[in-house]
Amino acid sequence: MRRSFDSEISMSRPFLPPLQLTNRHRLDLVPNSTAQTTRIKAASPMPQNGPLEPGEWKSFLHELRSFHGKIERRTKRDTLDSLVEIILSQSTLDSLSEQAYRSLKSSFPSWESAMQAGPSKIEERIRVGGLSRQKASRIHRILLDLKIHFGELTLRPLDDMDRKTAWEYLLSFDGIGPKTAACVLLFACGRSAFPIDTHVSRVAYRVGLLPKQTATVQDHERLRLLVPRHQHYVCHRTLVLHGRALCRPSQPECTYCPIQSWCRHSHCPARRSLLQG
Numbered sequence: 001m002r003r004s005f006d007s008e009i010s011m012s013r014p015f016l017p018p019l020q021l022t023n024r025h026r027l028d029l030v031p032n033s034t035a036q037t038t039r040i041k042a043a044s045p046m047p048q049n050g051p052l053e054p055g056e057w058k059s060f061l062h063e064l065r066s067f068h069g070k071i072e073r074r075t076k077r078d079t080l081d082s083l084v085e086i087i088l089s090q091s092t093l094d095s096l097s098e099q100a101y102r103s104l105k106s107s108f109p110s111w112e113s114a115m116q117a118g119p120s121k122i123e124e125r126i127r128v129g130g131l132s133r134q135k136a137s138r139i140h141r142i143l144l145d146l147k148i149h150f151g152e153l154t155l156r157p158l159d160d161m162d163r164k165t166a167w168e169y170l171l172s173f174d175g176i177g178p179k180t181a182a183c184v185l186l187f188a189c190g191r192s193a194f195p196i197d198t199h200v201s202r203v204a205y206r207v208g209l210l211p212k213q214t215a216t217v218q219d220h221e222r223l224r225l226l227v228p229r230h231q232h233y234v235c236h237r238t239l240v241l242h243g244r245a246l247c248r249p250s251q252p253e254c255t256y257c258p259i260q261s262w263c264r265h266s267h268c269p270a271r272r273s274l275l276q277g
């Protein structure tokens with residue numbers, strides 16, 4: 001399974017692949033009931049860019065959470081540890097990035113020693129995770145910059161910055177884009193942020209929360225403001241799960257989708273039958 005930023009998270013029950021859907025899911029989610037058709041008609045067309053009404057958010061998230069199961073947070077890690085872990089997770093598998101992170105941490109007792117060792121030594125330690133030269137150079141540059149900015153290798157000063165300043169500070173580093181910055185703020189700092197990976201972008205676009213299937217700085221800000229603050233974490237995580245499990249790039253499993261009544265995607269059978277009928 002591809003990784004996004006999920007090492008912070010564990011699920012209370014394992015991922016449910018579409019072929020193991022229960023009869024309850026099938027009966028509840030096949031879009032041929034009058035109630036569902038009424039809901040689709042009432043919601044159609046989904047207003048471009050949302051927002052969902054507060055009551056709708058509740059049912060939208062409820063449907064997703066009922067389907068994908070409860071999501072639990074793991075203990076928070078040090079913010080700099082989290083940032084390095086997120087950088088290592090880019091464009092690789094969960095298992096490989098975890099190996100790379102463990103190798104790095106066991107090779108260097110402190111970030112200070114990693115900085116002193118230099119990018120080539122860091123690269124050796126993280127090779128298993130792929131893109132090791134690029135990631136090592138990025139990590140080393142960040143360590144140097146933190147030393148210059150704060151006199152020590154820490155990201156704790158983020159906690160004393162207002163959200164906007166912390167966001168812009170993270171984005172000022174080479175190689176840190178809006179997704180990584182949002183992950184750090186949400187997962188490590190517990191701040192308001194809504195990371196958009198490829199799954200979130202795809203599902204959010206299909207249900208009308210984003211005008212395009214993109215993940216720009218503006219998209220991150222749009223979803224951060226659109227989704228109620230206390231639901232950022234759960235909504236982000238369930239959209240990632242939904243994109244992996246059902247709402248895949250091609251041939252999504254729309255028949256079993258718990259949020260198909262909000263969907264505008266052409267694959268959605270409920271949408272198709274509504275348009276035809």
Ligand code: SF4
Pocket residue numbers: 203206207246247248252253254255257258259260263264265267268269
């Ligand atoms: S109905 Fe299909 S396309 Fe729409 S959100 Fe569900 S799985 Fe994705």
